[in-house]
Structures are given as structure tokens and as C-alpha cells.
Amino acid sequence: MADPKRIAIIGAGSGGYVAAVRAAQLGAQVTLIESAEVGGLCLNWGCIPSKSLLACAELAQKIKKAGDFGITISGAVTYDLAGMVERKNRIVAGLVKGVRTLLRTWNVELIEGRGALVGATVVRVVKPDGTETTRPVDAIIIGTGTTAPALPNLPLDGTHIISSREALDLTAVPESLLIVGGGVEGCEFASLFSALGSKVTIVEMLPRLLPAEDEEVSALLAAELKKQNVTILTNIQVNKAAIGPEGVTATLADGKTVTSAKMLVSIGRRFNTAGLGLEEAGIQLGRRGEILVNERMETTQPGVYAIGDVTGKAMLAHVASAQGKVAVRNILGHPTTMAYDVIPAGIFTFPEIGRVGLTEQEAAQRGMEVKVGKFRPIGLGKAHASGETTGLMKVVTEAKTGRIVGVHLVGAHAADLIHEAAVAMRMGATAETLAGTIHAHPTMPEGLMEAAEDVEGMAIHLARRKVGAP
Ligand SMILES: Cc1cc2nc3c(=O)[nH]c(=O)nc-3n(C[C@H](O)[C@H](O)[C@H](O)COP(=O)(O)OP(=O)(O)OC[C@H]3O[C@@H](n4cnc5c(N)ncnc54)[C@H](O)[C@@H]3O)c2cc1C
Numbered sequence: 053m054a055d056p057k058r059i060a061i062i063g064a065g066s067g068g069y070v071a072a073v074r075a076a077q078l079g080a081q082v083t084l085i086e087s088a089e090v091g092g093l094c095l096n097w098g099c100i101p102s103k104s105l106l107a108c109a110e111l112a113q114k115i116k117k118a119g120d121f122g123i124t125i126s127g128a129v130t131y132d133l134a135g136m137v138e139r140k141n142r143i144v145a146g147l148v149k150g151v152r153t154l155l156r157t158w159n160v161e162l163i164e165g166r167g168a169l170v171g172a173t174v175v176r177v178v179k180p181d182g183t184e185t186t187r188p189v190d191a192i193i194i195g196t197g198t199t200a201p202a203l204p205n206l207p208l209d210g211t212h213i214i215s216s217r218e219a220l221d222l223t224a225v226p227e228s229l230l231i232v233g234g235g236v237e238g239c240e241f242a243s244l245f246s247a248l249g250s251k252v253t254i255v256e257m258l259p260r261l262l263p264a265e266d267e268e269v270s271a272l273l274a275a276e277l278k279k280q281n282v283t284i285l286t287n288i289q290v291n292k293a294a295i296g297p298e299g300v301t302a303t304l305a306d307g308k309t310v311t312s313a314k315m316l317v318s319i320g321r322r323f324n325t326a327g328l329g330l331e332e333a334g335i336q337l338g339r340r341g342e343i344l345v346n347e348r349m350e351t352t353q354p355g356v357y358a359i360g361d362v363t364g365k366a367m368l369a370h371v372a373s374a375q376g377k378v379a380v381r382n383i384l385g386h387p388t389t390m391a392y393d394v395i396p397a398g399i400f401t402f403p404e405i406g407r408v409g410l411t412e413q414e415a416a417q418r419g420m421e422v423k424v425g426k427f428r429p430i431g432l433g434k435a436h437a438s439g440e441t442t443g444l445m446k447v448v449t450e451a452k453t454g455r456i457v458g459v460h461l462v463g464a465h466a467a468d469l470i471h472e473a474a475v476a477m478r479m480g481a482t483a484e485t486l487a488g489t490i491h492a493h494p495t496m497p498e499g500l501m502e503a504a505e506d507v508e509g510m511a512i513h514l515a516r517r518k519v520g521a522p
Contacts, residue, residue, distance in 0.1 A: 056081045059383060060175040060189040062167035062328070065092020066369035067360030068195035069151055071376030076158035078384045083187050084160050085167035085177050090151045093197050093361070094369040096144055101220045102240055104140035106400050109247035113402065120439060131248050134223040169194075169329040172355045176329075191383040194328065194335075194343060194351070194358040195376065198321035198367075205292045206232060206317050212295045213315045216241070225250050226313040230302055232290050233318035234261035236399050239273065241316055243401040246280045253283040253310055255290050255302070262399065266411040266460040272444055273462065276403055285310075323362050340364055347389040349379035357383065366395055396474040398467025403442050406470030409458030409477055412448055421451040425483060425506030427499045429463045431513040434494035440464035445503040447473075447483055454482035456504075465496055472497055483507040 057080045061068045064086035072084040089096050108131075118125050155162050165179035169192060176186045200208060200215035210218050216237055225248045231238045234256030246252045254261065254277075261277075261284060262270040274284055289305045293315055300315040323341045330337070336352040338344045342364025349357045357379040360372030374390065381388040399405035415422045429435035429443040443463020450457050459473035476486050486504035491497050502511040509517070 057191065057384060058187070058189045059083070059191050059193065059380070060085065060167070060187055061193040061195060062169075062175065063092065063195035063197055063324075063360070063362075064090040064151075064155075064162070065195055065197050065360060065372060066094045067197075067372030067376040068092065068193070069155065070373040071193050071195065071359060071380050072160045073154055073158050074377050075380040075384070076160050078380065078386075080380070080384060082158075082160045083163060083175070083189070084155065085163045085165060085175065087164070087166040089148060090155065090162070091144075091148050092195075094372075095147055095151065097217045097220060099369050100144055100147060101140050102216070102244070103400055104143045105136055105220065106240065106244050108136040108139065109244050110402065113247050117439060131225065133225050133248065137221055137223055140220070166327070168327060169333045169335075169356065171329075172333050172353050190355070192356045193349075193376070193379050193383075194330075194356065194362060195360045195372065196324040196328065196362050197372075198323055198361045201317065201320045201322055203317065203319070206290065206315070207293075208317060209295065212300045213293055213317060215317055219316050222314075227251065228299070228312035228314075229253070230255065230290075230300065230310055230312040230315045231318055232302070232315065233320075234258075234284065234286070235264075235318060236262065238316070238318035239277070239399065239401045241318065242277055242282050243280070246277070246282050247402060251281065251283075251312075253285065253312065255285045255288060255304065255310070257287070257289040259287050261286070262405075265399075265405065265407060266446065266458075267413060268444060268446065269405060269407070269460050269462050273401055273403070273405065276442065277401075280402065321361065321367070323364065325362065338364060347391075348382045348387070349375050349390060350382070366392060366397075368395070368397055371395060394474055394477045396470045398470065400467065403463050404466040406461040406466035406468070406473075407459070408470050408474045409456070410448060411458055411460065415448060415450075415457055420457070422457070423449050423451045423454075423483075423507050425449070425503045425508075425511070427503040427506055427511055427514065429496065429499050431502065431511075432494065432496065432499050434496055434498070435464070437494060438464065440496075443499075445499040447486070447500070447503045447507055449483045449507050454484055454507075456481055456483055456486065459500070459503075461500070463496070463499075469497055469500060472500060 059080045060083045075082045165177040228251040231254045234254045242252045260270045290302045293302045299313040301311045334353040343358040359375035378388045378390045396408040425447045427445045430441040435441045446460040448458035483504040491501040505511040
């Protein structure tokens, strides 16, 4: 039997550790190198910590509505952010332990330290105590991720001007919070801190929040955030920030100022490529500093692969994991390519958002003629029973074929519900197939069925639009 392939993976984030386990499952000898903590950004300072805190805020919001459900809560309901952060830390620690166990059971060699390439066939690790070790390998996977941006006009001091990392460890709710950037991260933090009582302002330089999402989805979220007392300033940039006795004063492009206790900078990320020996190894970077890869996740140097955020693709944890599996399969002789057309994503705002595939606007940009079906949860019995009637369900189909090309959901459990649409799209389903699939009653997914029916104007629980309509 041939010797197992030796694979070194630099970075144990969502991309790296998943690649390590899959490579071990497929019989490779794996070395995984991590300079901070296994699980990377997502598990330690991203997805899981933010969703743990958002779960607390969501519960707090539900408690506020207890009276509507005939439940009386006597005494004041107060929030203890320090307690929430402690809970978050416990969750993270437990999951980190779980990942370490996985790696151990699959015999992955975990080296703690900073890894770099020495050409394309050797990796060097500098351990925390300064000692070095090297490993000759058959293939290398780089999954080093990103860090918070360094913006000269908005210098992070970690106390007043902070990144998501510090925001997740605040133990007292800031009286006011200015969030620079109305993308996914900015909107999730706006939901979190406004629910806990902070006076939140979002400043976004583009014309709308969540610029990458469907226009109606982003308008609906903006309307809901406004109801939660979030101030939204769009089409304007923060030019500079100064720290003073009252907190942080931001000067906007029109000369106006906004003063808040803290400022959270939620714009962009920096690719972690410095010190990896990439240039010497013949690995090219793209215009934004990302590592260039093809659809097999190969860099410009044969035998060296890159995965996850550092490749500048979808910047999502599950995409990093999927890319990791693709890289490993290619290294081990099972040719596979990475496709990006069916990637579900959740945005954990209040209300929640789920999306997969193209928006109407993106389809139009590709010259595709579309037919769209819409339904609102207010038409669902389950939504009323659970007090969650806010939202929108939208199915975008290619007019010519009826094939579903995108689904956009806003409302309770949207990030979970989106997977039905993802599977349907992966199977090349039409709206007719989705509409013809019997959905259990009473459930939220019934709304997706109705939205699919609405593509042909046949949703049962939508009033007839105009006399004479089909
Ligand atoms: C606040 C926040 C919330 C988020 N929420 C979500 C969400 O809900 N859903 C979602 O899909 N995505 C979310 N993301 C994005 C998600 O975290 C990333 O897409 C994901 O972590 C990318 O995984 P990765 O493996 O590419 O990189 P990372 O997770 O960044 O891992 C890279 C690892 O490499 C290590 N490393 C770097 N350089 C070296 C070196 N030279 N040697 C050794 N180790 C090195 C780092 O320490 C790190 O552990 C969120 C991000 C943030 C900031």
C-alpha cells in the first residue's frame, strides 16, 4: 500500500479544521497549524459568540411580549450583559473542546504556533515559546482567514472605537453605539444592542442597509430596525472619529457630527497573508490582497491550496468548510469543483433573514427575465399562533423555465427555513415543484409553498389582486 499523503493545513478555522477531519477520514496524514484557537473566527469571535448573545436578546424581547401571551411577569426584567457574555464564553469553550476532541480522535496532529510555507513542500511553525519545527509535506492548504480592518481615519483603540471582537466581550450595555457599516455584521450588532437598550445609530455609505440583499428585504429590515429605535443614516460616510470625555465623536462627510459612548467599526476585513512566505512560494494575490484560487481551490502554485475567507469569496463559515472539503478531495485524487450558485446564508437580525441564490436585481443584471412570487407570514396560522407575523417570503424564478433561481426570506426562523429552498434549487426544482410539495400545517414553511404558488398568482391565502386576475 502506498504511503498516506501528508497534508499540512495552516489555520484551524471553519475551513481548516473541517479540511483536517475530512482529509483524515480519507486516509491522509494531517498536520494542522493554529496560532490562536481551533475553530478560528467563527467559533471564537464570530458566528457562535454573536448568535449566543443574540439568543439572549431574542429571549429578552420575547419576555417583553409576555403580556400578549397572557403571561404576567412580576417585578422588573433587567439585563445582565456580563452574565450573557459568561454564557457565551461557556458555549464557546465547550465547542472548542469538542473540535479538539474531533481532531484527536481522527489523529490529526495539531501544532500550536504560527505557520508559514518554505516553498511548496515544507511548512515551518514558530511555536509560542519561540522554538521552530518543520514538516515536509505533499500538499499544503492555507486557511488563515481575516482580521479586523486597520483604517487610518477610524483607528481601533479597543475601548471606545472597537471591532466585533471587543463588541462581543462588552460587559455593560453602552448607552449609545454608533455602528459604521450597515452590512450583515453591522445590522446584527444593531439588533443586539438596540434590543438590550442601547441607542444605536448605523452609518452606511451606500444607499441602503444590506446592500447585497434583495431591495425589499433590506427595506423591510430598515423599517423594523427603525421601530426598534435604531437611527439609520445612509448615503454618507464617516470621515473621522475623535475620542473625548463624552465618548466618540464621528464627523460625517457632510460635516455633521454624531457622539456616542462607543463606535463599532463593521467595514471590511484584512486578509491574513503576511508572513506566510507566499511570494517566495510563487503564490499570487488578487487586487484586494486575497489569495487567488481556481474552482478546485488551487493557488497559482501546484500543490498549494487556499480555502475560506482568505480567498475573498463568500466570506461565510460554511463556504470555508465546503471549500476545505473540495481542496482535500482534489489533493487526494477525487476531482471536485466548488460551485457558488446555491449558497444559503442567514442574517441573524430581528427579524431574521435567509437567502439563497439570486436576487431579482442580480437576475436582471444577468439579463434573465424573472417571475416572482411573494407571501407574507401574516397569512399563516402558525405565525399568528407564535406571535411572529412580521416578514416576507419571496421566490424568484427564471421566466423561461420556471426554475427557482433565488429565495429570500425575512421573519422568524428564516435562516433555518432557507434550506428547503437550497435543496430545491440544488435539485433544479421549479416553483411548481415547490408549490406542489405538501407542507405540514400549521408551519412557517407553508409560506414558502404559498410564495411558490404566487409565482403563477395561485396562492390560496392571498386575496385576489384584481377582478379578472387568474
Ligand atoms: C462577528 C462575526 C459574525 C459572523 N457570523 C457569521 C455567521 O453567522 N455565519 C457565517 O457563515 N459566518 C459568519 N461570520 C464569518 C465567519 O466567521 C468566517 O467566514 C469564517 O470564520 C471563515 O473561516 P476561515 O476558516 O476561512 O477563517 P478563520 O475562521 O478566520 O480561521 C483562520 C484561522 O487561521 C489562524 N491563522 C492565521 N494565520 C495563521 C498562521 N500564520 N499560522 C497559524 N494559524 C494562523 C487564525 O488564528 C484563525 O484561527 C462572522 C464573522 C464575524 C466577525
